[in-house]
Amino acid sequence: MKKKLIRRSIRKEFNGWWAISLIGATVILLPILFVFSSLFFKPNENWFHIREYLLGTYVKETLLLVFSTGVLTAVLGVTLAWLVTAYDFPLKRFFRWGLILPLAIPPYIAAYTYRTMLSYTGIVQATLRNEFDYQMNPEWLNISSLRGAIFIFTLFLYPYVFLITRAFLEHQSASFFENARLLGRKPFSIFIKVVLPLSRPAIVGGVVLVIYEVLSDYGVTSYFGIHTITTAIFQTWFGMYDVNTAMRLAAWLMLIVVGMFIIERLLRSRQRYHLPAKSRPLAAMKLKRFSAAAAFTYCFAVFSVGFLIPFVQLIAWTALTFDEVWNDTFFTLVYQTLYVAFISTLLIMILAVIVANVCRKQSAFSYFLAKWVTTGYSIPGAIVAIGVLALFIGLDERLAPLYAMMGMEDAPLILSLSIVMLIVGYVIRFMATGYNAIEVGFEKIGTKYTEASRVLGQGVTKTFFKVDLPLVKGAIFSGFILTFVEICKELPLALLLRPFNFETLSTKTYQFAKDERIHEASVSSLIIIAISMLSIIVLQMINKKVKE
Amino acid sequence: MKIVDIQNLVFSFSSTSEPVINGVSLSIMKDEIVGILGPSGSGKSTLLRLIAGLEMPWQGSIHVAEKPVVSEKLFIQPEDRGVGMVFQDYALFPHMTVNENIMFGLSRLPRKERKPRVMEMLELVKMEEFSERYPHELSGGQQQRVSLARALAPKPNVLLMDEPFSNLDADLKAEIREDLRVILKKANITCIIVTHDRQDVESICDRSIVFGQREEVMN
Structure with missing residues (x-):
């Protein structure tokens, strides 16, 4: 009898939407499974060498980097x-969103900008030497080190913590803080005893995003010569x-990620983001002269170092090299980047819409499907990249007889030399960005319109195009922009999966920086930063809409 | 003729939870207006969703207009059941005008007959002047009438109404109840109305079925 019911359910639910979702999900999961399968192959001598002499350093430096950056971004982001939520001081309204701007500068761009600025010929030492006749010990300013990498990551990734914690605090009821004051607590004590414990889930959530970014990073670490598992x-490979x-290394990295995931769960324990309904938000307190100046100085210092200084420096360098770089080759580069990003985003959004639509009907199965297609986000780019690469090389090996039949015997690698590989990588890695945006959109409209349409005689597909799609098009649009920007900025995947001689803005920037052609890198850097700002604007717009 | 025939229906939201509907059997004859009365949580709205095909029962069968729509082997999708429904919050498509909302269910009608049918429906619910408005530009009572027109337009075998008065001001209720009865009788439709208010049933329905903890009380 049970079997009959199950068969009936499958017949009822199964349709083209499910079929496409399952195929998409399989494509997404395959490379990740491939990475794990490597643990069952027999390792070769390279692996023994790495395990014997290098793996210890890799793991140690990775953990050190992750831990220090995590703590420092938490401090910076939360304070x-x-x-900006609890106090009023000059330019506070500007800092509220201005302090997000460092997120627009990818860490690898910040890394080469700062290293050049702080080098012997850079603006800092040159000014000190020429204007003040002061010779600084160059070792003090050497940021090509673990310390330097922590500095860069902290300054350019803290906005994740800032953004989530700020949103969380702004939604908290004022009564918590007022009660604490009535109970005789001083501001600092309130911060330690009330704010920190209360916003722990938000802080942990933000720090986890930072850690994912650090684990994924290849640009900063390789440029500074740090040995992490990703590098x-x-x-x-190279x-x-x-x-x-x-792949074995990737599996190790995966272990660290899983470890982080478990720690995150433990740290949050039973706490979840809890937003009490219709609470009176905290009213900002006006700061007195000295404390207002201190607050302003702190915010302005972070804003300057995290955005203003590198941004102005890049503009100055652009002025030097603009005519040289701005030519047809460069246009091709921009066009290629945007084109590949557009195609990938389009694929992501189409698949995300289909899967999200299927997952609106809640069941254990749809829950897993949703988790499944979005795993790519919590998996460092290097793992995704190596999984996709291995998969494509494997595919080419399998398909070799077919290529031969088609008369391409001398071309044993077709798929793994094509742009398809990079696009698949992007889709896996950034599926979650698009998916989450659409899921929020669907949650907002609920299922009543869809049900009304079904009862009025329209099937699943017609309902989707006539009712669901017009109602979530805003969410699709913002998801599209956010995903598109992420792809344009992305470096590690692009470096590893691009076809021979194919450059994107980010790989070209990285290449210039690596070849010590820093000034030339500035034009493409500025374009990447401009594109990134687009996503910040979209986020602000969504924020405003939610408030209204 | 039995328009809706329900046999031994069992439904629960998950395999572990208590059934919300446990062994319900009932039938509704043609042109009857039947009220289903019961406290919230008694499963009366779920019964409507089961008839419409928005939920799937664990056991039992439903026939609509003497055709099976769900049994242990069979499940007819909601769009193929010929059932009309007025949702509790009306669910008028916010991106379509009143006209477009009513037209929405008429895709199986020849193109030429659609416009006249929409006009006919607007006339029935006395909303002719509002045809170009969007749902958010209408009052609650007007939205309800549009929703009713939309559900009736495709000439369903049976009309299901889920708590039709829960979103309306109390002082409007009496007037709207009377209007509704007139419209339903004029449309010659078989109708099941779910409500928790005995007065609704008394003023509109031909007969009523009481749902809820009654069995337990009697035991």
Whole structure:
């Protein structure tokens, strides 16, 4: 009897939408499974060498980087978030969103900008030397180190913590803080005893995003010569073309990610983001002269170092090299980047809409499907990249007889040399960005319109095009922009999966920086920053809409 | 003729929870207006959703107009059941005008007959002047009438109404109840109305069925 019911359910629910969702989900999961499968292959001597002499350093530096950045971004993000929510001081309204701007500068761009600025010929040392006749010990300003990487990551990734904590605090009821004051607590004590514990889930959520970014990073770490597992994965591939060993390293990195995930769950324990309905928000307190100046100085310092200074420096360099760089080759580069990003985003949005639509009907199965298609986000780019690469090389091996039949015997690698590989990588990695936006859109409209349409005689597909799609088009649009921007900024995937001689804005920027052609890199950097700002504007717009 | 025939229906939201509907059997004859009365949580709205095909029962069968729409082997999708429904919050498509909302269910009608049918419906619910408005530009009572017109337009076998008065001001209720009865009788439609208010049933319905904890009370 049970079987009959199950068969009836499958017949009822199964349609083209499910079929496409399942195919999409399989494509997404395959490379990740491939990485894990490497643990069952017999390792070669490269692996033994790495495990014996290098793996310890890789793991140690990765953990050190992750831990320090995590703590520092939390400190910076939370204090700033509390300042702009609880207090009133000059330019506070500007800082409320201005302090998000460092997010528009990808860390690898910040890394080369700061290293050049602080180098012997850079503006800092040159000014000190020429204007003040002061010779600084160059070691003090050497940021090509673990310390330097922590500095860069902290300054350019803290906005994740800031953004989430700020939103959280702004939704908290004022009564918590007022009660604490009535109970005789001083502001600092309130911050430690009330604000921090209360916003723990938000802080943890923000820090986790930072950690994912750090684990994914290849640009900063390789430029500064730091040995993390991610850089090791790349070196194993670029240096030895040893996919199996690279995959083993990726599996190790995956273990760290899983560890982080478990720690996150433990830290949040039973706490979830809880937003009490219709509470009176906290009214900002006006700061007196000295404290107002201190708050302003703190915010302005972070804003300057995290955005203003590198931004102005990049503009100055652009002025030097603009005529040289701004030519047809460069236009092709911009066009290629936007084109690939557009195609990938389009695929992501189409698949995301289909899967999200299927998952609106809640069941254990749809829950897993949703988790499944969005795993790419919590998996560092290097793992996705190496998984996709291995999968495509494997596919090419399998398809070799077919290529031969088609008369392409001398071309054993077709798929793994094509742009398809990069696009698949992007889709897996950034599916979650698009999906989450659409899921929010669907949650907002609920299912009543869809049900009304079904009862009025329209099938699933017609209902989708006539009712669901027009109602979530705003969410689709914002999801599109956010995903598009992420793809334009992305570096590690692009470096590893692009076809031979194919450059994107980010790979070209990285290449210029690596070749010490810093000034030339500034034009493409500025374009990437401009594109990134687009997503900040979209986020602000969504924020405003939610408030209304 | 039995327009709706329900046999031994069992439904729960998950395999572990208590059934909300446990062994319900009932039938509704043609042109009857039947009220289903019961406290909230008694499963009366779920019964409507089961008839419409928005939920799937664990056991039992439903026939609409003497055709099986759900049994243990069979499930007819909601769009193929010939059932009309007025939702509790009306669910008028916010991106369509009144006209477009009513036209929405008429895709199976030949193109030429659609416009006259919409006019006919607007006339029935006395909303002719509002045809170009969007739902948010209408009052609650007007929205309800549009929703009714939309549900009736495709000439369903049976009309299901879920708490039709819960979103309306109390002082408007009496007047709207009377209007509704007139419209339903004029449209010659079989109708099931779910409500928690005995007065609704008394002023509109031909007969009523009481749902809820009655069995437990009697035990």
